[in-house]
Amino acid sequence: MVQNLRVTLIKPGSIVSELHYGPYSFYWWIFSDENKTLFPIRLGQQTKVHINEVDFILTIQTGSGNSKLMPMYCCQSGLHDVTESSSTKAISTAYKNRFNTSTRYSGYQAMGWNDKNILETLKKDVDYIPVTVNVGNCKIFIYSMGSSSHKKWCYAGSGFQSSLLYRYEKKQSIFVSRIEEKRCIVEIYRDSTLIKQFIGKTPDEAWGKSGQLEKFTENLFDYYVKRRTLANANWKYFFTNWAESENPIIDFEPSLRAIYPKGYEFSERELGAWQTMLKAAGATNITPWSYEESQHQLWTKSPNGEADKVAFAALYQSGFHTSTPKMTSNATQKFWMCFERALTNNKKTSDRKQRILSIISNEFTYEELKQNLNVI
Numbered sequence: 001m002v003q004n005l006r007v008t009l010i011k012p013g014s015i016v017s018e019l020h021y022g023p024y025s026f027y028w029w030i031f032s033d034e035n036k037t038l039f040p041i042r043l044g045q046q047t048k049v050h051i052n053e054v055d056f057i058l059t060i061q062t063g064s065g066n067s068k069l070m071p072m073y074c075c076q077s078g079l080h081d082v083t084e085s086s087s088t089k090a091i092s093t094a095y096k097n098r099f100n101t102s103t104r105y106s107g108y109q110a111m112g113w114n115d116k117n118i119l120e121t122l123k124k125d126v127d128y129i130p131v132t133v134n135v136g137n138c139k140i141f142i143y144s145m146g147s148s149s150h151k152k153w154c155y156a157g158s159g160f161q162s163s164l165l166y167r168y169e170k171k172q173s174i175f176v177s178r179i180e181e182k183r184c185i186v187e188i189y190r191d192s193t194l195i196k197q198f199i200g201k202t203p204d205e206a207w208g209k210s211g212q213l214e215k216f217t218e219n220l221f222d223y224y225v226k227r228r229t230l231a232n233a234n235w236k237y238f239f240t241n242w243a244e245s246e247n248p249i250i251d252f253e254p255s256l257r258a259i260y261p262k263g264y265e266f267s268e269r270e271l272g273a274w275q276t277m278l279k280a281a282g283a284t285n286i287t288p289w290s291y292e293e294s295q296h297q298l299w300t301k302s303p304n305g306e307a308d309k310v311a312f313a314a315l316y317q318s319g320f321h322t323s324t325p326k327m328t329s330n331a332t333q334k335f336w337m338c339f340e341r342a343l344t345n346n347k348k349t350s351d352r353k354q355r356i357l358s359i360i361s362n363e364f365t366y367e368e369l370k371q372n373l374n375v376i
Helices: 087-099 116-122 203-210 213-224 235-244 252-257 268-280 305-317 331-345 357-361 366-373
Strands: 006-011 029-032 037-040 046-051 054-062 071-077 080-084 131-135 138-144 161-168 171-179 184-190 193-200 249-251 298-300
Touching (some): 006 116, 054 087, 071 087, 184 203, 249 252, 252 268, 298 305
Antiparallel strands (some): 006 046, 029 037, 046 054, 131 138, 161 171, 171 184, 184 193
């Protein structure tokens, strides 16, 4: 590929809200290797490239029909006029038509996108530069921001819009997620046309209605957990069982054991990977006690997870919550319950003393008494 083209910026073009901040905005921004940031592909940008004593004029336009929301590149030289979806293909084809020889030229350079001065001009009047976030194999393009107090939504609120490329009905499509004042929306676009829309009170509800949430959850499992656990762990059963349960709260490790072989031992790294996945899937750890105090961890699927976490912590501090379930043996708790019952039921003898040790000892095995009292 030929490098070091002489490029002149004729017109900087313009920012168009429908294109640069709309469903197909992913295609209207490009990453700059020079300053490591995104910059806009401006509608109407025009450059002149001088090659072999001949001028080539490149202009950015929109397509038509199925590509009406996509950028197209028109390259004109003399009587030769070529329009392509790639700037590289446009100038290379125009050069071939003009000189009847095949030479590949960089459309990136022909548009001046490696020229720092041209880049500074192209970035003028830009109110917001989108950001990209990689989650597993999915690249999420956030092209509009809005804030709220929802920590579980990463504080995103009304005005937030993002998109990602994914297959729908076996065809490449664009999934758009939007948050409005009183509803959340997932839209699916293909060929510059809206083909599906799903509405919910929360992003999870809207995505759930789209039927795509399980596929993205599978990506999360592959990304966070698969390399660190059994290949045949039935993660779908884990999430389906939780989703269908009326109780939004699970005891993390016992619930996880349901999809593993009996007697399976988890590593700390494996449990940590599962916890990271649960967070990425929108669940919240609401455990009010430390891991040293009890290994039971409570997680909720509730959209109000952070509020539940505060409430559980307050209840625990007030003594209304215990870190040890009733079905779990707790020698200390058992001892004091026996002590209280013995004081209530035992009548005082003539020496005004109550005989309680025998009642307490009846509740423990001989081995438990030896171990806890350090006797032989």
